[in-house]
Amino acid sequence: MTTVEFEQPDGSVTTVEAADGESIMRTALSNLVPGIVADCGGELSCATCHVIVSDAWVGIAGPPSGFEDEMLDATSEEREPGSRLSCQVVVSPVLDGVRVRVPASQW
Amino acid sequence: MSRRVVVLGAGHGGGEVVAALRAGGFDGPLTLVGDEATPPYQRPPLSKSFLLGASPADELLARPRSFYEQQQVDLVLGRRVDHVDTTARTVQVGDESVPYDVLVLALGGRPRMLADPAAAKADNLHQVKTHADVERLRDRLAPGTRVGVVGGGFVGLEVAASARKRGAEVTVLELAPRLLGRVCSEVVAEHVASLHGARGVDVRTGVTGLHLVTGDDGRIARVATDQGIVEVDEVVVGIGMTPETGPAEQAGLAVDDGILVDADYRTSAPDVFAIGDCARVLRPDGSTLRLESAPHAASSARRVAAVILGRETPPDAAPWFWSHQFEVKIQMAGDPSARVSRWVTRGDMAGGSFLTFGIVEDRIVRIEAVDRPAEFAQTKSWLDRPIPSVIDRLADESYSIRQLFARP
Ligand SMILES: Cc1cc2nc3c(=O)[nH]c(=O)nc-3n(C[C@H](O)[C@H](O)[C@H](O)COP(=O)(O)OP(=O)(O)OC[C@H]3O[C@@H](n4cnc5c(N)ncnc54)[C@H](O)[C@@H]3O)c2cc1C
Ligand code: FES
Numbered sequence: 001m002t003t004v005e006f007e008q009p010d011g012s013v014t015t016v017e018a019a020d021g022e023s024i025m026r027t028a029l030s031n032l033v034p035g036i037v038a039d040c041g042g043e044l045s046c047a048t049c050h051v052i053v054s055d056a057w058v059g060i061a062g063p064p065s066g067f068e069d070e071m072l073d074a075t076s077e078e079r080e081p082g083s084r085l086s087c088q089v090v091v092s093p094v095l096d097g098v099r100v101r102v103p104a105s106q107w
Numbered sequence: 108m109s110r111r112v113v114v115l116g117a118g119h120g121g122g123e124v125v126a127a128l129r130a131g132g133f134d135g136p137l138t139l140v141g142d143e144a145t146p147p148y149q150r151p152p153l154s155k156s157f158l159l160g161a162s163p164a165d166e167l168l169a170r171p172r173s174f175y176e177q178q179q180v181d182l183v184l185g186r187r188v189d190h191v192d193t194t195a196r197t198v199q200v201g202d203e204s205v206p207y208d209v210l211v212l213a214l215g216g217r218p219r220m221l222a223d224p225a226a227a228k229a230d231n232l233h234q235v236k237t238h239a240d241v242e243r244l245r246d247r248l249a250p251g252t253r254v255g256v257v258g259g260g261f262v263g264l265e266v267a268a269s270a271r272k273r274g275a276e277v278t279v280l281e282l283a284p285r286l287l288g289r290v291c292s293e294v295v296a297e298h299v300a301s302l303h304g305a306r307g308v309d310v311r312t313g314v315t316g317l318h319l320v321t322g323d324d325g326r327i328a329r330v331a332t333d334q335g336i337v338e339v340d341e342v343v344v345g346i347g348m349t350p351e352t353g354p355a356e357q358a359g360l361a362v363d364d365g366i367l368v369d370a371d372y373r374t375s376a377p378d379v380f381a382i383g384d385c386a387r388v389l390r391p392d393g394s395t396l397r398l399e400s401a402p403h404a405a406s407s408a409r410r411v412a413a414v415i416l417g418r419e420t421p422p423d424a425a426p427w428f429w430s431h432q433f434e435v436k437i438q439m440a441g442d443p444s445a446r447v448s449r450w451v452t453r454g455d456m457a458g459g460s461f462l463t464f465g466i467v468e469d470r471i472v473r474i475e476a477v478d479r480p481a482e483f484a485q486t487k488s489w490l491d492r493p494i495p496s497v498i499d500r501l502a503d504e505s506y507s508i509r510q511l512f513a514r515p
Pocket of ligand 2: 025038039040041042043044045046047048049085086087088
């Protein structure tokens with residue numbers, strides 16, 4: 001089991017256990033973490049699952065790929081260097097303890 | 108706050124409403140009843156990645172099975188509910204009469220079937236609504252399998268693309284003069300038709316006299332039309348959905364091609380709501396709108412949860428929809444029934460990356476995008492706002508969308 005930390009805009013942090021192989025988006029939905037809307041259910045069509053991976057983890061989580069990169073230009077909160085669409089980030093043991101920030105709004 | 112909430116229909120909207128209630132702090136008893144064997148799952152991948160064989164069944168689940176136990180949701184699966192009593196405030200689940208204080212109907216819709224008598228009996232005829240439907244179809248697809256798809260709407264075309272990618276020989280038979288008739292512009296429909304043609308799908312439109320011809324073994328052997336005969340191994344029917352209104356009608360709720368609801372998704376009975384595909388919203392101008400889309404099922408669920416919790420209701424985002432066919436991403440936003448007076452297209456149609464805007468006076472009422480996800484998302488929030496100075500520049504790619512829509 002791998003843990004993921006979600007930091008809310010008010011600074012509060014929820015730590016949840018994630019199943020390896022699942023996306024961070026699905027992990028959030030399964031644990032009722034607020035602020036991740038995920039309208040398209042992970043089909044890379046909505047950009048409402050935006051998270052910002054904290055600095056220390058950006059290199060490990062890796063960069064967004066083609067369409068994801070384009071869609072990050074359209075998130076409602078301005079993108080940052082650690083921005084990812086959480087449906088495209090798959091949880092694995094190397095991400096154990098990863099912290100992501102949930103933006104103030106998704107659309 | 109221990110009112111008892113019962114949700115009928117464990118699909119997209121039903122799953123979202125229980126999640127939104129618990130996320131919003133609802134701590135009362137919560138029951139979710141559905142007639143399928145599976146907990147709420149995502150349907151959009153059914154005709155896309157799931158049919159391609161890429162994703163296993165559990166990956167479709169909106170939330171893991173353990174979620175319902177953890178959140179103390181009484182999940183009752185494989186049970187059809189046909190009887191609702193809004194006076195006694197009960198629903199009949201099997202032999203049990205379950206009381207409710209608040210009832211949410213999230214019943215979705217039923218696929219329409221061909222009137223053809225052969226359709227009822229044939230074992231090689233498929234509909235594409237449930238996970239079980241698609242598993243069965245998926246097992247039958249092999250390179251060379253001849254698949255006849257009746258219906259050139261999104262579901263039919265997605266199935267055609269996925270089957271083709273798996274090496275099947277696919278023919279699409281559409282009765283209307285063009286594909287995607289009710290749901291998108293001619294520009295996009297033509298692009299989709301040529302995409303399918305280029306990938307080897309035989310697309311026939313304006314087909315009349317369609318009937319199924321059964322062989323000696325009871326299977327459908329061919330589909331006959333005025334445009335010739337198509338030999339088939341499997342037939343898929345994707346000709347739209349009828350909203351599931353049975354329990355509402357039986358309970359005496361107002362129904363008209365959908366369960367009639369107000370802007371808060373309240374039906375004509377006290378403390379009964381209807382959301383998602385089965386709901387028809389009555390708008391202030393007297394018109395009504397029923398939407399079949401996953402984002403709408405979710406947003407109507409979130410709104411009803413807020414109403415039940417007595418919270419401020421979240422704003423309704425503009426309706427939108429997406430489709431994936433082959434590697435192409437198609438996205439649409441705005442009321443699909445809007446009467447567009449002209450279309451303005453931006454981008455490279457031949458190269459397969461463009462947007463088209465449906466304009467009425469000084470507003471964008473529809474946006475349709477082919478492989479332009481970022482500009483689609485950027486323009487979506489501008490639907491229905493007056494933007495006279497921008498409209499004529501939409502097609503000019505020397506302006507970026509961000510420049511055009513920069514707030515003054
Ligand atoms: C193949 C396919 C592809 C799709 N692709 C897209 C897409 O790309 N984008 C998009 O936005 N939308 C897509 N959709 C549409 C989207 O899935 C629906 O709009 C959404 O599922 C509607 O949610 P709902 O809760 O209203 O209904 P559903 O998800 O259909 O759920 C209703 C549930 O209620 C159950 N039920 C019905 N009657 C009863 C009863 N009497 N008792 C108990 N249970 C009952 C049904 O069996 C079903 O499980 C697609 C749909 C299909 C079928
Ligand atoms: S959930 Fe839609 S893009 Fe991630």
